[in-house]
Amino acid sequence: MKKIILAVVSVGLILCGCLHRSDTIGTDNDNNKMIYRYLGKSKVEIGVIGIGCGCFEKMDTTESRIYMDSALRNGINYIDIYDANPKVRDNIGYALKGRRNQIFIQGHIGSYWENGQYKRTRDVAECKASFEDLLTRLGTDYVNVGMIHLVDSKEEWNEIKGSAYMKYVKQLKEEGKIKRIGLSSHNAEVAYDAVRSGLIEVLMFSINPAFDLLPADLNAWDSTSYNNDLTNIDSTRVKLYNYCEEHGIAIIVMKTFGGGRLLDAETSPLGVALTPTQCISYALSRPGVTCALSGADNVEELMAGLHYLTATDEEKDFSTALASATKACWKGDCIYCGHCAPCPADIDIAKVNKLLSIAKMYDENEIPKSIRDEYERLEHHASECTQCASCESRCPFAVPVRDNMKEAARIFGK
Ligand code: SF4
Ligand code: SF4
Incomplete structure (x- = not known):
């Protein structure tokens, strides 16, 4: 099937004489165990595990190529590139040389590199310079998703909706330099507003069991610490995920492992360690989710995440671990884990x-x-x-x- 897609893509590309503007993915890999889901309403199939770009900062070009080889060989076809660091972009460009059409690229508009440091910007000149730099260093002339970079306050979302920045984002889409508009956020209320605006086709959002819970005592909530007691699922998040599922807005999950904290009982805000497979399983079981990004820093960590694809149902089961969490409590909210089966009336x-x-x-x-x-x-x-x-x-x-x-x-x- 994948080979057929590749052949069709290749013929199409030859006919139009253009190797760079296709919004389709081809791969010569028939043997991977990857599971694919549609990217929202589009009929493009995305692997349920994708990669981020953080690891490329620590690698050289050869290591980057090897890492990308492993990702593509295992059926990964989605990468998020939020970082404006030239080294990261160059490494990814090198790793993708000759195989750009095998991966969906999610590039951010508003991530800028200045004086050796990242900064978030809505200045159109800076956004433009950074986006053109991204295309040049990647050796392409489009990205599949152009992300409105990191909007975490309602005030900012309201400001940028009618701004010159937004005009620039829309212009990129009209020019075919981005194929669809996305938005990244950690804030459920902002994300919920954004997806209902009709502008957003892809939402990059932080999802894991700890983030989905509310602090037990809102007055004692300390947003700078992971030491809060947590209880019950945030209703805005429930509404957000349901809305995305219903309206075909693809959610790309970041912070799948809570920055690694969830993997260690000592650091986990839940007081219990989860495995990478359990974290991925949790993220993928939320309504609307297409793909969970792995924050793997090297090939070994990447393979540990990919174990999800061959894991048993017991390994994927996160509910038992969550039920034993010492610092968090779920009560009354269904997390769609399926543990209640079998039903004698065969009800799902x-x-x-x-x-x-x-x-x-x-x-x-x-x-x-x-x-x-x-x-x-x-x-x-x-x-x-x-x-x-x-x-x-x-x-x-x-x-x-x-x-x-x-x-x-x-x-x-x-
Ligand atoms: S009702 Fe079933 S699916 Fe929902 S949380 Fe309980 S065991 Fe899991
Ligand atoms: S018949 Fe009703 S109460 Fe009994 S297992 Fe099924 S859903 Fe639950």
Whole structure:
């Protein structure tokens, strides 16, 4: 299949005499175990594990090429390049030489290099210089996703919506230098506003079990520390993920491992260590997510992340670890882990909970047809629930499944 895609791409490229403006991915690798998902509404298939650019700062060109070889050979076809550091860009350009069309590039607009340091900017001249530099150093004339770089406050989002900066971003899209517009943020409220603006096709967002939880005591919340007690899932994040899933906005996950902290019980804000496979599994189970970026610094770490692709269901299961977290508590929120199965009525409980959660974002007479249709397509519906409660005894997070089934049956009518 992949070879067919490559052949079609190659013929297309030869016919149009242009090796650089295609927004399609080709690969000569048929043997990888990569799992692919569509990038939002587009029919482009993206591997569920992607790479970031941080590692390229510590490498030389040869090491960069070897790292990229490993990534491509294992079916990775998505890279985020937020860094304006010329060394990073040169290394990636070298690593991709002759195979630009095998990877989707997400490049940032507003990341600037000045006096040997990174800075975030909305100055159009600086953005332009930095973006042109990115293309030159990568040896290409477009990126597949042009990211509005890091917007973390509502005030800034409101300011840039009608700004010269935004005009420049749109101009890049019209010129074909970016194929779609994305936005990166760590702030759920900003991201939720942004995805509803109609401007954003791809959202780069920080997702992991710790970030998804709320501080137990908002008054005692210390944003500079990881030592807060955490409890229950942030409802804005739930709305954000559901909105993205429903509207075909692809989420690219950053901070999958919480900067490595989640992998160590000593540093984890949850008080329990997760494995890379569990972190990736968690990120990919959130609605709307296309791809989780691996922050791997070297080939060994990259391979550890790729173990997800061949991991057993037990290895992927994050719910048991989360349920044993000593510094965090989930109570009543479904995290779609599937631990409550089997249901004697064969109801897909996680799926019903997910659709119910999306439906509850709307007034009942305004629930989108697509959500109702998806519910209709389920083989078994919530009305078939016998209220046996066996699911609740297996759910580690005290989700009131029986009540949810009653509510879903009422809302969806079956
Ligand atoms: S109801 Fe509980 S066990 Fe079932 S999917 Fe949700 S969180 Fe997991
Ligand atoms: S209570 Fe309902 S949803 Fe849960 S296992 Fe029993 S029949 Fe299935």
